[in-house]
Amino acid sequence: MRFPDLRQTRFNLITVGYEILDGKILNTNSKWLAEKITSMGGRVDRMITVGDDVDEIVWAIRESIKSGVDWIITSGGLGPTYDDLTLKGVAKALRRKLVLNRKALEMLKRRYEKLYEKGVIPSPELTPQRIKMAMLPRGGKPLKNDVGSAPGVLLRYGKTRIVCLPGVPSELKSIFENEVEPLIKKSLKHVFRVERWFEVKGIAESTLAPKLEILRLRNPNVYIKSHPRMEEGKSVIRLQLISAANKLKTAEKRIEDVAESLKKIVMEFEGELSSIKGDET
Amino acid sequence: MRFPDLRQTRFNLITVGYEILDGKILNTNSKWLAEKITSMGGRVDRMITVGDDVDEIVWAIRESIKSGVDWIITSGGLGPTYDDLTLKGVAKALRRKLVLNRKALEMLKRRYEKLYEKGVIPSPELTPQRIKMAMLPRGGKPLKNDVGSAPGVLLRYGKTRIVCLPGVPSELKSIFENEVEPLIKKSLKHVFRVERWFEVKGIAESTLAPKLEILRLRNPNVYIKSHPRMEEGKSVIRLQLISAANKLKTAEKRIEDVAESLKKIVMEFEGELSSIKGDET
Numbered sequence: 001m002r003f004p005d006l007r008q009t010r011f012n013l014i015t016v017g018y019e020i021l022d023g024k025i026l027n028t029n030s031k032w033l034a035e036k037i038t039s040m041g042g043r044v045d046r047m048i049t050v051g052d053d054v055d056e057i058v059w060a061i062r063e064s065i066k067s068g069v070d071w072i073i074t075s076g077g078l079g080p081t082y083d084d085l086t087l088k089g090v091a092k093a094l095r096r097k098l099v100l101n102r103k104a105l106e107m108l109k110r111r112y113e114k115l116y117e118k119g120v121i122p123s124p125e126l127t128p129q130r131i132k133m134a135m136l137p138r139g140g141k142p143l144k145n146d147v148g149s150a151p152g153v154l155l156r157y158g159k160t161r162i163v164c165l166p167g168v169p170s171e172l173k174s175i176f177e178n179e180v181e182p183l184i185k186k187s188l189k190h191v192f193r194v195e196r197w198f199e200v201k202g203i204a205e206s207t208l209a210p211k212l213e214i215l216r217l218r219n220p221n222v223y224i225k226s227h228p229r230m231e232e233g234k235s236v237i238r239l240q241l242i243s244a245a246n247k248l249k250t251a252e253k254r255i256e257d258v259a260e261s262l263k264k265i266v267m268e269f270e271g272e273l274s275s276i277k278g279d280e281t
Numbered sequence: 282m283r284f285p286d287l288r289q290t291r292f293n294l295i296t297v298g299y300e301i302l303d304g305k306i307l308n309t310n311s312k313w314l315a316e317k318i319t320s321m322g323g324r325v326d327r328m329i330t331v332g333d334d335v336d337e338i339v340w341a342i343r344e345s346i347k348s349g350v351d352w353i354i355t356s357g358g359l360g361p362t363y364d365d366l367t368l369k370g371v372a373k374a375l376r377r378k379l380v381l382n383r384k385a386l387e388m389l390k391r392r393y394e395k396l397y398e399k400g401v402i403p404s405p406e407l408t409p410q411r412i413k414m415a416m417l418p419r420g421g422k423p424l425k426n427d428v429g430s431a432p433g434v435l436l437r438y439g440k441t442r443i444v445c446l447p448g449v450p451s452e453l454k455s456i457f458e459n460e461v462e463p464l465i466k467k468s469l470k471h472v473f474r475v476e477r478w479f480e481v482k483g484i485a486e487s488t489l490a491p492k493l494e495i496l497r498l499r500n501p502n503v504y505i506k507s508h509p510r511m512e513e514g515k516s517v518i519r520l521q522l523i524s525a526a527n528k529l530k531t532a533e534k535r536i537e538d539v540a541e542s543l544k545k546i547v548m549e550f551e552g553e554l555s556s557i558k559g560d561e562t
Contacts, residue, residue, distance in 0.1 A: 120514060
């Protein structure tokens with residue numbers, strides 16, 4: 001369970017691209033976005049990766065809307081080539097037309113003029129492929145891309161906000177931080193989150209497990225997750241405690257109570273308990 | 282499009298765990314599995330990550346079955362703790378009961394006796410938490426785990442095979458290579474896959490794009506993907522060509538034809554074309 005008493009702002013992350021599905025590249029975009037969102041106090045409910053395929057994108061968007069999330073963030077598939085299909089998929093999912101957006105076209109025009117002046121491209125002409133990046137689902141608002149060409153896109157569909165970002169990590173990060181993060185912060189329900197990590201040595205996970213279950217039942221507002229591992233043939237259990245509440249003091253108090261009980265349990269089994277920084281691996 | 286003429290064996294990968302959704306860890310398991318599957322000639326259609334939540338697991342399994350894939354591979358959520366819920370979710374999705382599997386119980390018994398003899402755990406007793414890992418959806422077959430405790434699980438549901446693997450990467454890899462890979466190889470429709478990479482310098486992607494579109498229309502059986510990037514302010518386009526056919530010669534011939542046309546296009550625009558090893562980044 002995950003903070004059952006809190007109505008957090010919920011997100012789905014959708015990645016579009018065969019290069020992920022073929023195992024060519026790691027989906028670092030989703031991890032980066034999830035870390036950002038979690039640290040802001042939001043919560044990611046699903047990550048979905050589909051191929052460069054309109055019907056698959058439609059499926060991912062519609063399932064996300066159906067699940068009632070507040071935000072959908074897509075990455076990938078915004079470029080000029082024929083297999084950049086994200087906006088086509090989003091438009092189809094929302095039953096909206098793709099229409100030329102003047103503001104997006106202006107952004108592209110400036111971008112290609114700059115590249116032309118620098119001698120990077122032979123012509124600043126807005127070819128059909130370049131104009132394609134300014135064709136947004138009706139109602140879409142372009143988000144400025146300071147690093148690459150394709151603008152991001154922001155849409156509203158009922159209570160759900162849909163953000164489309166490019167797949168190139170530097171572009172995704174730039175648009176997210178400049179254009180999306182401020183909007184998310186404004187939309188967040190106010191939640192304080194406290195996290196602490198402990199390491200337990202000398203007790204097997206299956207010995208500790210029933211005790212942890214009782215601890216969880218008694219502390220439904222604290223997320224207690226055990227991460228077992230073996231180190232030199234010995235059982236080491238990392239325990240992650242997360243608590244979130246609308247007041248910081250409440251969140252802290254809840255986690256302190258669990259930490260106290262934990263100390264007693266570990267003492268009972270003659271194990272070792274130490275506070276650690278977190279799970280970096 | 283992705284080999285439109287081929288009926289490849291199709292996979293969905295489902296990852297279970299809040300630690301991924303919270304952005305704590307990268308989903309390296311999905312990349313590893315996708316790379317393995319792709320190199321065998323299979324194809325991954327979707328990657329889905331959900332939390333440690335029965336209804337979310339049910340959703341992911343049912344959507345995958347609905348989409349008609351041949352294989353579903355889940356990772357994570359097989360351990361002894363209360364929030365390891367994958368088998369509960371799979372059972373619910375298939376409307377099957379969780380039943381004690383004698384073979385799985387035997388595996389666990391041997392495992393804990395060994396750990397006890399080594400002095401890792403204070404008792405080899407099969408506690409309810411340990412027995413939980415032997416409760417498989419009816420019809421499930423345990424897959425031997427040589428590295429950790431929780432056995433993997435293999436299930437059939439109509440034409441779909443479902444494999445559940447632990448989330449710890451070393452355990453996932455060991456079970457996959459020893460127990461799953463041989464089964465997948467037997468189930469694969471025979472497909473030869475040829476891949477080549479080129480680098481184009483001196484031509485902007487949006488200039489090249491319309492030419493590539495014509496190339497794609499003329500060569501529907503070759504996957505042509507452009508990966509644009511900037512290097513020192515200059516446009517560099519990596520082109521990935523993939524062809525697959527039931528005969529190796531056919532796959533090779535198709536890719537050679539496209540490479541020839543590509544040379545002509547690049548010459549026309551006075552760019553530079555070079556053959557490269559592949560996209561490692």
